[in-house]
Amino acid sequence: MTSTSAGWRGGRRCELTVTGPLACSVLETMQSRFDAVATRYPGRTVVVARAVDQSAVRALMVMLWDSGHAVQAMSITDEPLTAGPTT
Numbered sequence: 001m002t003s004t005s006a007g008w009r010g011g012r013r014c015e016l017t018v019t020g021p022l023a024c025s026v027l028e029t030m031q032s033r034f035d036a037v038a039t040r041y042p043g044r045t046v047v048v049a050r051a052v053d054q055s056a057v058r059a060l061m062v063m064l065w066d067s068g069h070a071v072q073a074m075s076i077t078d079e080p081l082t083a084g085p086t087t
Contacts, residue, residue, distance in 0.1 A: 011050060011051035011052075011078070011079060012050075012051065012052050012053065012057075012076055012077070012078060012079070013048065013049070013051075013052075013076070013077050013078075013079045014048070014049045014050075014052045014056075014057050014060065014074070014075070014076050015046060015047070015048050015073075015074070015075045015076075015077075016046070016048075016049075016060060016061070016064065016071060016073070016074050017044055017045070017046050017047075017071070017072045017073040017074070018044065018045050018047065018064055018069040018070060018071055018072060019043070019044060019069065019070040019072055020043065020044065020045065020069070021040055021045055022038055022045050022047070022069065023067055026063060026064070026067045026069070029063065030047060030049070030060065030063065033059075034049040034052060034056055034059075034060060035049065035050065035051075036048065036049040036060070044072060047060070047064075050079070052076075057074075057076060061074070
């Protein structure tokens with residue numbers, strides 16, 4: 001986790017778009033390890049994991065590649081998770 005100004009404790013949100021549906025076993029593993037959620041669309045699946053660091057992003061991508069899924073796109077954004085004390 002990273003700290004940002006104004007008392008916010010921030011995290012990173014990783015969004016991965018893969019070709020086709022995810023295998024159930026891959027999705028279950030991602031949910032248990034990274035608290036990830038997946039949304040299916042025609043021809044693709046979007047996986048979102050919150051509060052991830054660089055090693056978690058790498059592990060997610062390796063898991064997808066090793067299971068034969070093609071990663072179409074990836075984005076990582078900072079997002080506030082909780083408000084800290086105001087001064």
